[in-house]
Amino acid sequence: MEAPTPSRAERLFHLGADATSRTFQLPDDGSRWYVCPLCLLGFSEDDIGTDLTEEHVPPKSVGGAVLLLTCRSCNNSAGHTIDAAIADRDHIESFAQGISGTAEYTGRARLKLGDAEVTVDVETGPNGVRLNVVRGRTGPTDLEALRAAFDAAVEAGTSDGLAFTLTPRRRVHTRQASIGDLKSAYLLAFTKFGYKYGTSAALSVVREQIDSPESKVVDHFFFPMPDHDREGMILVTSEPCVALLVMLPDRAVLLPFPFDGGPEDPYGQIASLGGPINFKGHPVPWPTEPEYVLDRPGASGS
Numbered sequence: 584m585e586a587p588t589p590s591r592a593e594r595l596f597h598l599g600a601d602a603t604s605r606t607f608q609l610p611d612d613g614s615r616w617y618v619c620p621l622c623l624l625g626f627s628e629d630d631i632g633t634d635l636t637e638e639h640v641p642p643k644s645v646g647g648a649v650l651l652l653t654c655r656s657c658n659n660s661a662g663h664t665i666d667a668a669i670a671d672r673d674h675i676e677s678f679a680q681g682i683s684g685t686a687e688y689t690g691r692a693r694l695k696l697g698d699a700e701v702t703v704d705v706e707t708g709p710n711g712v713r714l715n716v717v718r719g720r721t722g723p724t725d726l727e728a729l730r731a732a733f734d735a736a737v738e739a740g741t742s743d744g745l746a747f748t749l750t751p752r753r754r755v756h757t758r759q760a761s762i763g764d765l766k767s768a769y770l771l772a773f774t775k776f777g778y779k780y781g782t783s784a785a786l787s788v789v790r791e792q793i794d795s796p797e798s799k800v801v802d803h804f805f806f807p808m809p810d811h812d813r814e815g816m817i818l819v820t821s822e823p824c825v826a827l828l829v830m831l832p833d834r835a836v837l838l839p840f841p842f843d844g845g846p847e848d849p850y851g852q853i854a855s856l857g858g859p860i861n862f863k864g865h866p867v868p869w870p871t872e873p874e875y876v877l878d879r880p881g882a883s884g885s
């Protein structure tokens with residue numbers, strides 16, 4: 584009889600358990616453990632689907648794919664704060680692109696015109712921006728004020744006389760969104776380099792920061808890079824120091840790489856430089872499944 588094909592989660596479990604058993608000295612009793620890359624707690628195969636869950640990187644809300652397993656507790660707590668902040672930022676960015684005519688956008692916003700303030704559905708496309716007043720969310724007084732403001736503008740006959748403010752309904756928590764990026768970057772680097780990398784002392788501040796998005800544990804990890812052409816890459820930098828620069832859309836996240844001469848605290852080094860930083864290094868592609876290259880037998884990097 585053929586064994587049933589393992590599910591994706593089972594496959595991810597065993598890839599992690601293999602790497603775990605090579606990297607940590609575990610009792611040789613045949614038991615297998617998957618260590619959550621965020622909290623470093625161990626889970627058994629029976630925990631799949633309950634305490635051990637599939638994690639999308641970047642978050643599912645911005646189009647990420649399942650990359651590895653994390654524990655339910657880490658997955659849930661991040662989902663409510665930093666992953667949600669990433670989704671909100673993505674929403675605001677597409678709103679801005681929609682209004683400036685560089686992308687299509689559909690969503691709800693507040694329109695302020697003269698004394699009127701109404702809720703509108705915004706739709707942008709090749710023919711411009713369409714605003715539809717949401718009747719159920721607009722009182723008769725505001726609707727009347729809106730008509731009056733339009734009439735006044737038409738009466739004045741000027742094309743530049745209609746000033747209004749359009750505010751998307753969501754807010755961005757910038758710092759939390761950047762910590763969401765730190766988490767995506769860490770999980771990508773972890774999936775590439777493995778447990779020897781993720782459990783090294785240099786990475787403990789990164790895991791701590793992801794776990795406590797409200798406090799400031801690390802700084803100088805986030806670099807806005809609009810329209811860079813290295814999307815889907817991890818830059819293994821040689822300058823200004825050995826580190827990893829994980830390239831996300833329009834931004835990059837710096838992580839320690841305490842191997843091959845990399846410092847334990849690249850953030851301190853970056854902070855002392857000041858001014859614009861010129862990163863140099865060689866790119867490796869994002870992993871699409873666990874590679875754990877430093878956990879492989881005979882791997883360098885010690």
Ligand SMILES: [Zn+2]
Nearest residue numbers: 619622654657
């Ligand atoms: Zn965890």
